[in-house]
Amino acid sequence: MTGIFLLLFCYLMGCVLSTLMHHFIPGSVLGMLLLFGALSLRWIRPAQVEGVSRFLLRHMMLFFVPVGVGLITSYSLLSHYMVAIIVASLASTVLVIAVVGWVEQRLERRMKHKTSLSKPHDGDPA
């Protein structure tokens, strides 16, 4: 029960903040950051929210269903723009995968290179 209260409280504070900034960022996302902050600052112990968090995340897929059923109301709009939707989503996905993987590997190697300059022959198996 403490866990549920803590999550609700973070959610509430997130929504308050969101209202203050004219819903620039959704309240639930701010609530997530608040929970993360509270855990990092040790205001909340991980064990207090672990049970309820794991429960919610395990069943998260269910929570999308009612929203998805809303497709029933925008079906014609969707079918009209089908090609744009599919092409844009899929092309952008490939780009994100490539960019994130490439940038991360580049930066990792550069940092490893720097540390291996200070202590040479560290045996970098890359």
Place this chain on the structure above:
Amino acid sequence: METLLNSQLFLLTLTLGVYLAAVVLRQRFPCALLHPVLVSMAVLIGFLKLTGVDYECYREKTQVIDFLLGLSVVALGYVLHDQIRNIRGNVISIVVSIFVGSVVGILSVVWIARWLGAAPAIVASLEPKSVTTPIALAVSESSGGIPALTSIAVIVVGVFGGIVGPWVLRRIGVESRIAQGLAMGAAAHALGTARAMELGAVEGAISGLAIGLMGVTTAVLIPILERLL
């Protein structure tokens, strides 16, 4: 009979039942397209069409589920905290990669969709497509998108990213395990993470972290980029 069909008790029980049945179906026949959310949506849409129950009514009666969706986004804060120890020496590179990936993801989908003539509401629905559904829905709603379309796009992107991700990474020569996990989680959220888990434990954990980071970054960037575009 009609009042029973329109009752909260019935609609909640039905939604849960259909969802559980879809999960079982997926366990019997493991196929990416039989995603439980897609199957549940199709069955429930069919049900509403057949019985003539109004969507507005359905949505109102199942509001508890919407509420839990918001709460589960908050719960992601726990996962983020739980995963953060996995990245010790790579904080800067991970933050930079996710930031770049988030910008590329938003801009590319907006430009391609506009170029193909999509309406503004469609573009707004697609902007958060790389992000885990609960965050994507919240973002889509506040930027004028259609949440239902966003939820479909997110699932399709996840399924697709999970399938092609490892291939794309091999093609461009990405070998780092951290980079692989990060890319999978950033582009294809939980479905990418599921695939990353198969690549290895490190990939899986980093991928889980990428979901949270990508979600936060994108949620913050979309309102900012929207003013600039």
